[in-house]
Amino acid sequence: MMIGFDAPDARLPAYARLRDTFTARIATGEWTPDHPIPSESRLAQEFDVSVGTVRKAVDGLVEEGLLERRQGSGTRVRAPSFSASLFRFFPIRETDGSPVSIPSSQIILRSVTQAPAPAASVLDTEDVIKIVRLRSLSDQPVLFEEIYIPTERFAGFDKLPESSLGPLLYPLYFEHFGVMVKRASDEVSFGKASERVAQRLRIRAGDPLAVIERTAFDIENRPIEWRVASGSATNFRYRSEIN
Amino acid sequence: MMIGFDAPDARLPAYARLRDTFTARIATGEWTPDHPIPSESRLAQEFDVSVGTVRKAVDGLVEEGLLERRQGSGTRVRAPSFSASLFRFFPIRETDGSPVSIPSSQIILRSVTQAPAPAASVLDTEDVIKIVRLRSLSDQPVLFEEIYIPTERFAGFDKLPESSLGPLLYPLYFEHFGVMVKRASDEVSFGKASERVAQRLRIRAGDPLAVIERTAFDIENRPIEWRVASGSATNFRYRSEIN
Numbered sequence: 001m002m003i004g005f006d007a008p009d010a011r012l013p014a015y016a017r018l019r020d021t022f023t024a025r026i027a028t029g030e031w032t033p034d035h036p037i038p039s040e041s042r043l044a045q046e047f048d049v050s051v052g053t054v055r056k057a058v059d060g061l062v063e064e065g066l067l068e069r070r071q072g073s074g075t076r077v078r079a080p081s082f083s084a085s086l087f088r089f090f091p092i093r094e095t096d097g098s099p100v101s102i103p104s105s106q107i108i109l110r111s112v113t114q115a116p117a118p119a120a121s122v123l124d125t126e127d128v129i130k131i132v133r134l135r136s137l138s139d140q141p142v143l144f145e146e147i148y149i150p151t152e153r154f155a156g157f158d159k160l161p162e163s164s165l166g167p168l169l170y171p172l173y174f175e176h177f178g179v180m181v182k183r184a185s186d187e188v189s190f191g192k193a194s195e196r197v198a199q200r201l202r203i204r205a206g207d208p209l210a211v212i213e214r215t216a217f218d219i220e221n222r223p224i225e226w227r228v229a230s231g232s233a234t235n236f237r238y239r240s241e242i243n
Numbered sequence: 244m245m246i247g248f249d250a251p252d253a254r255l256p257a258y259a260r261l262r263d264t265f266t267a268r269i270a271t272g273e274w275t276p277d278h279p280i281p282s283e284s285r286l287a288q289e290f291d292v293s294v295g296t297v298r299k300a301v302d303g304l305v306e307e308g309l310l311e312r313r314q315g316s317g318t319r320v321r322a323p324s325f326s327a328s329l330f331r332f333f334p335i336r337e338t339d340g341s342p343v344s345i346p347s348s349q350i351i352l353r354s355v356t357q358a359p360a361p362a363a364s365v366l367d368t369e370d371v372i373k374i375v376r377l378r379s380l381s382d383q384p385v386l387f388e389e390i391y392i393p394t395e396r397f398a399g400f401d402k403l404p405e406s407s408l409g410p411l412l413y414p415l416y417f418e419h420f421g422v423m424v425k426r427a428s429d430e431v432s433f434g435k436a437s438e439r440v441a442q443r444l445r446i447r448a449g450d451p452l453a454v455i456e457r458t459a460f461d462i463e464n465r466p467i468e469w470r471v472a473s474g475s476a477t478n479f480r481y482r483s484e485i486n
Contacts, residue, residue: 071302
């Protein structure tokens, strides 16, 4: 496993350490909602513990809502696939339906700053790190993002080496700060591009803009990130499953 | 219970009949995701069957994904609360956050017709019933909807008496046609109002328009409805939970 998160505390009982290990596998995307996790007997073998211990660890994660048991199709990750949600914003499939490349991600700014009013209100603090990011598809900018995370939970994020910043932030939050994003709430609206945003997106000021405001929550349901993502409204598509 | 759906088939085993009865409670909204369903022992008492029979019926619905067991907080409906999704489209809370009235619903047209291409493609048939509906808040039209359902599954929908049409379609689908909407898929995009839509929404042709295309699926994952809902983009808000 390539995670920098602390190894489970050896003083914890075996099932609790196993639970932390499993949580890490979910957070880092090693286990996904797409495939059942290994059977309890295989996990018992892998970690050299009893099946009862594995079951207790899995039970805990089912109770927390991170895993779910489905008769006939095994136990699966129930956590949302946030990487999939990347693909909901713009037509990033070819018109023939074939998948295209993952949007590239360029971090323009990271700075410790004072939160603007909506971020401060959601995060309940003015001490934040601001991240400005541009996402592009085949060199065409499609999404301009301003992201705010509380300094208290993410101290040092602004100093992480560039090389450690992949295209996805949520795995990073977990690996470096032990913060796992459990759910998020999006609000889509339409507006007009400001001069500044228009320049980044290579559209004209006043052009119709699609805006997604997202609040992300950790496992304890605390808001840990607020972001505003903007893109040209012209080709905008936002997909949402209700189930 | 005020449902017109057929009573469970008496030739079925007790647990299967119970399962149908429970499904009806979910479909009609008697059981909601907001509260745990009664305990298995209370249900056994209510239906005069053994706890084992209740458990078997509940197990079946858990497996189908209609119910979910949560340790410590009982068994709950897992089906989406579609009525709540009504409230995601427009600012139908007062600015102070207090809830306002449910949007009123006016059915303008019901007719057996030939499906337009996107509806035919999703529903896999050209034989549809078209429903045109206008939703208003305090007499202001906010959402213009064109809804297509396959005639094969909904024969006679166009002839249902006006008085039986409440503000929500999904409970109606179940009560009269035994079709339960299990999940839906929304796609939000942005466009310009046509003359016809503008007139209904009391905006001007060419004004910015928010468009939601929705496909709804039944319990067997068959598409059973396709709709396009349009509203002025100006005050549009679409909320979505990712979890």
